[in-house]
Amino acid sequence: MSRPILEASGLTMRFGGLLAVNGVNLTVNPKQVVSMIGPNGAGKTTVFNCLTGFYQPTSGSILLDGEPIHGLPGHKIARKGVVRTFQNVRLFKDMTVVENLLIAQHRHLNTNYLSGLFKTPAYRRSERQAMEFAAHWLERVNLLDLANRPAGTLAYGQQRRLEIARCMMTRPRLLMLDEPAAGLNPRETEDLKALISVLRDEHDVTVLLIEHDMKLVMSISDYIYVINQGTPLASGTPEQVRSNPDVIKAYLGEA
Amino acid sequence: MSQTTHSPLKTAFFSALLVLAVAYPVLGLKLTTVGIKLQVHGASPATLWAIAACAVAMFFWQLFRDRLARAWQSAPRLPKIPARVSNTLTLPSTQRRVIMVLIVIALAWPFFGSRGAVDIATLVLIYVLLGLGLNIVVGLAGLLDLGYVGFYAVGAYSYALLSHYYGLGFWTCLPIAGLMAALFGFVLGFPVLRLRGDYLAIVTLGFGEIIRILLRNMTELTGGPNGISNIDKPSLFGLSFDRVAPEGMQTFHEFFGLSYQSINKVIFLYLIALLLVLFALFVINRLIRMPIGRAWEALREDEIACRALGLNPTVIKLSAFTIGASFAGFAGSFFAARQGLITPESFTFIESAIILAIVVAGGMGSQLGVILAAVVLTLLPELTREFADYRMLIFGALMVLMMIWRPQGLLPMQRPHLELKQ
Numbered sequence: 047m048s049r050p051i052l053e054a055s056g057l058t059m060r061f062g063g064l065l066a067v068n069g070v071n072l073t074v075n076p077k078q079v080v081s082m083i084g085p086n087g088a089g090k091t092t093v094f095n096c097l098t099g100f101y102q103p104t105s106g107s108i109l110l111d112g113e114p115i116h117g118l119p120g121h122k123i124a125r126k127g128v129v130r131t132f133q134n135v136r137l138f139k140d141m142t143v144v145e146n147l148l149i150a151q152h153r154h155l156n157t158n159y160l161s162g163l164f165k166t167p168a169y170r171r172s173e174r175q176a177m178e179f180a181a182h183w184l185e186r187v188n189l190l191d192l193a194n195r196p197a198g199t200l201a202y203g204q205q206r207r208l209e210i211a212r213c214m215m216t217r218p219r220l221l222m223l224d225e226p227a228a229g230l231n232p233r234e235t236e237d238l239k240a241l242i243s244v245l246r247d248e249h250d251v252t253v254l255l256i257e258h259d260m261k262l263v264m265s266i267s268d269y270i271y272v273i274n275q276g277t278p279l280a281s282g283t284p285e286q287v288r289s290n291p292d293v294i295k296a297y298l299g300e301a
Numbered sequence: 302m303s304q305t306t307h308s309p310l311k312t313a314f315f316s317a318l319l320v321l322a323v324a325y326p327v328l329g330l331k332l333t334t335v336g337i338k339l340q341v342h343g344a345s346p347a348t349l350w351a352i353a354a355c356a357v358a359m360f361f362w363q364l365f366r367d368r369l370a371r372a373w374q375s376a377p378r379l380p381k382i383p384a385r386v387s388n389t390l391t392l393p394s395t396q397r398r399v400i401m402v403l404i405v406i407a408l409a410w411p412f413f414g415s416r417g418a419v420d421i422a423t424l425v426l427i428y429v430l431l432g433l434g435l436n437i438v439v440g441l442a443g444l445l446d447l448g449y450v451g452f453y454a455v456g457a458y459s460y461a462l463l464s465h466y467y468g469l470g471f472w473t474c475l476p477i478a479g480l481m482a483a484l485f486g487f488v489l490g491f492p493v494l495r496l497r498g499d500y501l502a503i504v505t506l507g508f509g510e511i512i513r514i515l516l517r518n519m520t521e522l523t524g525g526p527n528g529i530s531n532i533d534k535p536s537l538f539g540l541s542f543d544r545v546a547p548e549g550m551q552t553f554h555e556f557f558g559l560s561y562q563s564i565n566k567v568i569f570l571y572l573i574a575l576l577l578v579l580f581a582l583f584v585i586n587r588l589i590r591m592p593i594g595r596a597w598e599a600l601r602e603d604e605i606a607c608r609a610l611g612l613n614p615t616v617i618k619l620s621a622f623t624i625g626a627s628f629a630g631f632a633g634s635f636f637a638a639r640q641g642l643i644t645p646e647s648f649t650f651i652e653s654a655i656i657l658a659i660v661v662a663g664g665m666g667s668q669l670g671v672i673l674a675a676v677v678l679t680l681l682p683e684l685t686r687e688f689a690d691y692r693m694l695i696f697g698a699l700m701v702l703m704m705i706w707r708p709q710g711l712l713p714m715q716r717p718h719l720e721l722k723q
Contacts, residue, residue: 098609124611136606138599144721148592149599150610155592162591163584173592181721193721216611 049112051076051220051252052097052128057106059092066092068276069106074220074254079246081255081263083287084273085296090256091133093273094224097254098130099123110220125153127219131209131226133256139198143189143208146197147180150215183211187241203234210241220252221245227259235259239266264288272296313363317356324352393717396669400582403672407575411568419567423639425679426574427632432659432671433581434628439657440666441589442621443601444494445502448509449656451489452482452626454648456633458516461529461643471535471638475631482630483623485512490622494615509653517645528644534566535573535638542566570639577631582668588624590717597621598716658696662703664710673711 052074059067067089074080082090096103099120108116115123138146148155156162156172184190187207192200197208206226213221223242227235239262245251257263263270264284272279272287274296280287287293329352331342343349362369389395407426411419431453438446459478463469469477493504516523523529534542540553542565553565588594596617600607604614637643659678663670681699682692703711 100605100608120608121611121613124609129611130609132606132609136603136609138602138606140602140716141595141598142718142720145595145719148719149595149607149612152592152596153611157592159591159593162593163587165587177719177721184721194718212610 048076050074051111052254053109053112054093054097055107057093057096057108058104059089059096059101060104066276067096067103067273070271070273070276070278072097072254072271074252075269076252077246077250078268079242079253079255079266080269080271081257081267082271082273083257083260083263084279087275088273089276090273091224092276094130094222094254094256097123098128098222124216127217128222129213129216129218129220130222131206131213131224133224133228135202135205135209137197137205137209137212140196142194143184143197143200144177144180144193146208146212147183147215148176150212151176151179153216180215183214186244187211188237203230206230206234206238207241210245214245214249214251218251220254222254224256225258226255227257227262235262238262242266309364309367313360316363317360320356320359321352324355328352391667391713391715393714396667396712396714400669400672403669404579411571416564416567419564419571421680421683423567423571423574425676426571426578427636427639428656428659428675428679429578429672430574430581430632430635431629431656432663432675433578433585433668434625434632435656436625436660436663436666436668436671437585437588437597437628438621438625439660440671441594441601442597442618442625444618444621445498446505446622446625447502447650447653447657448505448507448512449625449629450648450650450653451505451509451512452486452629453633453636453652454512454516454645455485455626456482456630457637457643457647458523458529458633459630460634460637461532462523464533465529471533471634475634478634479627479630482633483627486623486626487619490619491615494618494622506650506653509648509650513645513648516648523645526644526646528642528647529637530642532637532641532643534641535570537569542569574635574639577635581628581631585668590719593617593620595719658700662700662710664713666716667710667712667714670710670712670714677711 050073052072054070054072057067057070057072058065070089070093072080072082072093082093084090092101095101096106096116097108099115099118099122103116106116107114110123110126110128115126115128138149141149155176156169158169160166161169181190181193184193187210189200189204189208189211192204197205200208206229210221210223210226226242227238230238242253242255243266246253255263255267267284269281270284270287271281272290272293279296280290280293282290329344329349331344333340333342407422410422414422431449435446435449438444438449456478459481460471460474463474463477464471489505489508493501493508496504517526519525536542537553540551540556542553552561553559553569559565589597596607596612600612600614600617607614607617636647640647655678659671659674662678663672663674678696681695685692685695688695
């Protein structure tokens with residue numbers, strides 16, 4: 047087995063007196079889809095926020111390819127290839143769809159001021175390539191026709207897809223999706239599932255997923271972590287988790 | 302029936318009484334010190350009549366308020382600008398064309414206008430330059446900067462000091478002043494740009510005041526409250542615009558064999574200001590279409606999403622702050638060269654407020670709006686010179702009316718969108 051891409055151990059996050067996350071361990075192997083499930087308020091998003099540098103975890107360590115990343119600011123972690131989406135979609139609503147994708151490529155663009163002011167050939171080429179890359183992914187997520195529409199005017203499902211495409215613009219290695227299927231209809235959920243498989247199989251992206259849609263989670267995940275009230279409850283393959291009595295109890299209550 | 306007529310009459314009567322009760326002691330009585338005693342005098346009959354007239358006016362106003370309101374209701378409204386027209390007006394391409402027309406007018410202006418008109422136009426252009434610079438910070442990047450005048454002062458004093466102590470010319474100092482202001486912007490921005498909204502506004506406000514007070518108190522270097530005088534005027538490739546050239550220089554009129562005309566100097570200054578404004582327009586137009594311009598916009602919309610995508614918010618904000626400050630530096634050095642005398646009192650908070658008013662009144666992010674607002678807000682004090690005492694009152698009233706009628710600014714601009722060509 048190859049070395050895990052992400053390894054978090056003893057991750058703890060305390061807000062004042064509230065222990066939101068308590069000793070969570072995660073191991074994510076490359077080119078897998080790993081899911082995190084748990085009842086509402088279990089601390090899944092808090093784990094995401096810790097992993098992506100939006101919160102500084104109270105204790106615990108996070109290794110990306112064996113290199114510690116805890117304590118780094120969010121944008122530095124993103125530059126290392128860990129990119130996330132948000133539970134409530136966070137697009138730049140007044141900007142067009144294609145501009146949303148260009149923003150995400152900012153780091154890869156020619157951002158030299160002088161070359162931009164004089165529109166040098168190198169600058170034009172970099173802008174053109176960014177446009178082409180954006181168009182390529184818009185086609186992939188089936189949004190090419192809407193490229194010049196303000197992102198805020200898109201339907202909800204389309205916004206979700208755009209957010210994933212925007213993440214792909216940063217050339218991520220680990221894509222973290224926070225409830226990507228929330229608010230999607232069954233057909234859109236099927237499309238999402240296909241998209242995630244494509245990302246893993248064709249683009250070598252590892253996916254860490256928070257999701258409540260059990261059908262989706264069980265069918266797509268290689269490995270599942272269950273969290274309840276901030277503490278790890280169980281982990282294993284979908285079959286193992288499905289038959290775990292503790293998990294059933296947490297989800298359905300005491301029989 | 303009696304009930305309905307009785308009530309407004311009573312209100313009207315008491316309102317009039319209230320006017321008398323408040324106005325008479327405040328305006329109708331005057332205190333004078335005679336020796337060590339305080340004496341009370343009645344005010345002039347004119348004042349008393351005015352108070353009485355106000356009370357009567359208040360009486361009738363209260364009495365006929367309802368009817369007046371109804372009359373006002375039926376009065377024809379201001380025609381609303383049709384949606385399509387206003388959409389066309391806010392399009393970047395339309396505004397660009399209007400700006401082109403304005404530039405042509407501005408180029409022709411000095412050769413037809415009087416000396417005073419050219420002089421005022423130069424002042425307008427300084428404010429346009431300042432407005433365009435602050436527009437980057439406030440309008441594009443969404444950072445509220447109340448101390449913008451600090452960078453203006455840095456630019457002005459950079460030129461004044463370099464010219465005073467080292468005899469450097471305007472054209473050498475212009476880029477230096479821009480760089481100095483940018484440096485100050487960078488140094489200030491670095492620690493404070495983690496703050497947002499109100500906090501940032503307060504810190505920048507303090508910064509502007511600190512610069513001014515520093516300049517006033519560093520008497521040995523900056524001349525303190527007296528400022529620096531006899532600052533050299535700009536020259537045209539070594540040609541001076543004075544009547545008699547200083548040592549080793551030639552004058553413009555001698556070189557071209559013309560008779561001396563003092564208006565030449567004014568026109569020359571105007572053209573420099575115009576050049577600076579055109580430069581600023583060009584740079585800003587390119588910037589908003591560049592990746593950094595997009596990043597400013599994105600950061601204004603959603604900072605968290607930006608961070609999640611690997612954009613460093615501090616660096617992006619800092620770039621806006623620094624670039625904005627450099628334009629204030631250019632404006633400052635030109636201001637120093639034009640006035641020939643600068644004192645710390647040229648850079649008070651009210652200047653910052655006026656520049657901010659230009660940006661807000663013009664419509665955030667809109668260059669044409671900034672130009673129009675700069676024209677209006679600079680000409681207004683000049684045109685109302687007779688009412689100098691009420692200048693700030695008019696200014697304030699205008700701002701309030703603006704916020705009621707056009708809270709989005711005179712001419713807001715839609716951002717130029719990048720299109721995917723298919």
